[in-house]
Amino acid sequence: MIRPAQPEDAGRVQELLREYATGLGIDLSFQDFEAELADPLAFYEVVLLADDDGCVGLRRVDDRMCEMKRLFVRPEARAGGLGRRLAEAIVAEARKRGYRRMLLDTLPSMAAAQTLYSSLGFRETEPYRYNPVPGTRFLELPL
Numbered sequence: 001m002i003r004p005a006q007p008e009d010a011g012r013v014q015e016l017l018r019e020y021a022t023g024l025g026i027d028l029s030f031q032d033f034e035a036e037l038a039d040p041l042a043f044y045e046v047v048l049l050a051d052d053d054g055c056v057g058l059r060r061v062d063d064r065m066c067e068m069k070r071l072f073v074r075p076e077a078r079a080g081g082l083g084r085r086l087a088e089a090i091v092a093e094a095r096k097r098g099y100r101r102m103l104l105d106t107l108p109s110m111a112a113a114q115t116l117y118s119s120l121g122f123r124e125t126e127p128y129r130y131n132p133v134p135g136t137r138f139l140e141l142p143l
Contacts, residue, residue, distance in 0.1 A: 002089045005047040013040045013047050016055045020072040030132055044117050048089050053077035066094050068104040084116055091141045102143055103128055108135035
């Protein structure tokens, strides 16, 4: 079941975000990851949880734009469509909150995620934030 994280879920969200970062194998300090990790439920407008198997965050950019962040599914729960369901749920949440455009950035190593984003209608856009990782793609979805 996918649901919004509650205060009592903070530890679970932190654990999932740590696994996400470890799996990337890059230093996320350029995104102030430690501040994000310290209080993810305050950092994000909403975090959606899929039990203990995955999460995704929604970050406000401005009144009309938001960003999908940290879409993560634990390896043992992959290949069953959970990543798609989380992504679709966060897009629906953004629409419900009145956003008109969703942004995201994705690393070159995230081929499966890029295929998912494309299938959801995300398209290339100009870089909207600093990311020093060569080959990073910046995507947007009109809502």
